[in-house]
Amino acid sequence: MKKTTLPIGMHDKLFKRARAMYTIERDISDLLMNKGFNRIETPTLEHFQVFGDEVSANNYNLFDKKGELLSLRPDITSQIGRVIASTQVQTPIKFSYSGKVFNYNEEMRGLSNEHTQAGIEIIGFPVQDALQEAIETAKAALDVSGVKNYQFEFSHASILKIIFEELNLSEKDAQDLAVLIRDKSITGLNEFTKVHSSEFDELIKNLPFLFGQASLVLEKARSLTDNEDVLTALASLEDLTKSLENVLTHITIDLAQLSSMPYYTGIMFKVFGDKVPDAFVSGGRYDKLFERFGADQLTAVGWAIDIDSIYRAIHDDIVFEGGA
Numbered sequence: 001m002k003k004t005t006l007p008i009g010m011h012d013k014l015f016k017r018a019r020a021m022y023t024i025e026r027d028i029s030d031l032l033m034n035k036g037f038n039r040i041e042t043p044t045l046e047h048f049q050v051f052g053d054e055v056s057a058n059n060y061n062l063f064d065k066k067g068e069l070l071s072l073r074p075d076i077t078s079q080i081g082r083v084i085a086s087t088q089v090q091t092p093i094k095f096s097y098s099g100k101v102f103n104y105n106e107e108m109r110g111l112s113n114e115h116t117q118a119g120i121e122i123i124g125f126p127v128q129d130a131l132q133e134a135i136e137t138a139k140a141a142l143d144v145s146g147v148k149n150y151q152f153e154f155s156h157a158s159i160l161k162i163i164f165e166e167l168n169l170s171e172k173d174a175q176d177l178a179v180l181i182r183d184k185s186i187t188g189l190n191e192f193t194k195v196h197s198s199e200f201d202e203l204i205k206n207l208p209f210l211f212g213q214a215s216l217v218l219e220k221a222r223s224l225t226d227n228e229d230v231l232t233a234l235a236s237l238e239d240l241t242k243s244l245e246n247v248l249t250h251i252t253i254d255l256a257q258l259s260s261m262p263y264y265t266g267i268m269f270k271v272f273g274d275k276v277p278d279a280f281v282s283g284g285r286y287d288k289l290f291e292r293f294g295a296d297q298l299t300a301v302g303w304a305i306d307i308d309s310i311y312r313a314i315h316d317d318i319v320f321e322g323g324a
Helices: 015-034 077-086 127-145 157-167 171-182 186-195 201-209 214-222 228-243 289-293 307-317
Strands: 045-047 061-063 069-072 093-102 114-123 150-156 211-213 251-254 267-273 281-285 300-306
Touching: 015 093, 015 114, 015 127, 015 307, 077 114, 077 289, 077 300, 114 127, 114 307, 127 150, 127 228, 127 267, 127 281, 127 300, 127 307, 150 157, 150 228, 157 171, 157 228, 171 186, 186 201, 201 214, 211 214, 214 228, 214 251, 228 251, 228 267, 300 307
Parallel strands: 150 251
Antiparallel strands: 045 069, 061 069, 093 114, 114 300, 150 267, 211 251, 267 281, 281 300
C-alpha cells in the first residue's frame, strides 16, 4: 500500500487557504515591484554552507548523487548574500522575493516546517534611509494583505552580542543564558549574574522589564549601564523610533529580543498582531553577511513576511465561495 500520510510538519493547503495565500503572495510581490524592488528568485536547494559553516539539525539536509551535502533553504537572505558575492550584480540595489522556506521543528510541537515568505533586501544604501524604507514597505505589505491590527517591536542585535562577548561563556552557558533571556526568567537571570558576574549585571537582571514604550525603555536601559557601545546602540534605537512616530501608530522596544538570524548586526524589528502568536514580519540590519562569501562588507537591511501567519490573522475576514 502506498503512503498517503505527509511527512511531519508538512500540510496540504486546500481551497480557501490555498487561494488566499496565493493572493497575499501576489499582492505583496506586485506592491514591492511597483515600489522599485528588483524581483529575484533563488533555488530551493543549495549547498549547506550557504546557510552556515556547520550542518544545522534544524535544516533539511540531503546528499546529491555526487555526495555533496545540500540543504532545503531555511531562509532566503543568505542566498542573497551568495548572489551578491558570486555574480556581477552591481550595488546599491534593492531586491524583492517570495517562496518556500523550510525549518525542522521538534515533532511534538505540532509546528509547520514549511512556510511561504515574501521579503526585501536593501543593499549598499545609507543605513538610516534603508531602515526607513524597509519599515515603511513592511507596513505597506501588511496593509495590502488586509492585516488590521499590528505593532512594530524594535531591538538592537549588538546589545546582547556585546553582553555575550564580555561574559565569554562556554557554549552550554551561552545557550542557557539565551533561554533565560527568551523566557524572561527574572529568577533565572538573577541567579545567573551571581555565578557570572560582570559590568552588565544590572542590565541582565532587568532584561525582562526592558519592554514597552520606546522612550521609557530607553531611559531605563541608560540608567543601568555606562558601556559606550551599548549606549550607542540605544541612541540608534532612539533616533529611529523618533523618526517613525508619524509613520507607525504603535511602537515598542524589547531589549531582550534575541536575533532570529545569526547575521543580524544592528537594529532589528518584528511585527506582531493580536490573532496569532508568531511574528508577521522579522527584519533588521546585517552588514556582515556578505563577508562570509568573500565579498566586501556592505550596508544591508531586509525583512521577511510570513504569509502563513498573515493568512491566520485575516482568515475570518475572507469571503470565499467554492470548495468544501
